[in-house]
Amino acid sequence: MTQNAAHDLTRRGFFASTGAAALTVVSSPASASVAAGSASDFQYEVVRTIDEWYTQLGEQSYAIMREGFTEARKSSPLWEETRVGTYHCKGCDLHNYDASFKVVLDKGWVFFEHAQSDSVLTAIDGPVPEYGAMAEDAAFTEVHCRRCGSHLGHLLIIDGAMLHCINGASLDFKPEAA
Numbered sequence: 001m002t003q004n005a006a007h008d009l010t011r012r013g014f015f016a017s018t019g020a021a022a023l024t025v026v027s028s029p030a031s032a033s034v035a036a037g038s039a040s041d042f043q044y045e046v047v048r049t050i051d052e053w054y055t056q057l058g059e060q061s062y063a064i065m066r067e068g069f070t071e072a073r074k075s076s077p078l079w080e081e082t083r084v085g086t087y088h089c090k091g092c093d094l095h096n097y098d099a100s101f102k103v104v105l106d107k108g109w110v111f112f113e114h115a116q117s118d119s120v121l122t123a124i125d126g127p128v129p130e131y132g133a134m135a136e137d138a139a140f141t142e143v144h145c146r147r148c149g150s151h152l153g154h155l156l157i158i159d160g161a162m163l164h165c166i167n168g169a170s171l172d173f174k175p176e177a178a
């Protein structure tokens, strides 16, 4: 169901942790005492089935948020959005970013200096070929929503500054009422 998305987007190692989770399942019960806090026993507040996610998000946002693709640069108009307002997770509506944290860069994704407090979590991610020259190092820190676990983007160091590089297709922008 993501054939078109697969054409435009490049898969990354989003499910790389699946193997580790499977190993935990077959380990002895005694290992449960050391599993606290690991991916195998963590549950996000918002949980939906694959069908529910696909119906809610649509093809492109599903591929990015639930399968870990990265959108093509400048494919979302939010990269150059400058209005005052708030940015919310498209998966669960959690307020992840604020326009006052935003940095507009001519790289084609949505950049923020930081996230809202207690709104995102991080994980280790594989190569992101869409970043081109920025992706010389294969390891990236992924940013995902604290409430629903949806993939939002990555942490990148650009000109010496650590920024959140977020897919516009993962966000709903809510401009402040004039």
Ligand SMILES: [Zn+2]
Residues within 6 Å of the ligand: 089, 090, 091, 092, 093, 094, 145, 146, 147, 148, 149, 150
């Ligand atoms: Zn979310």
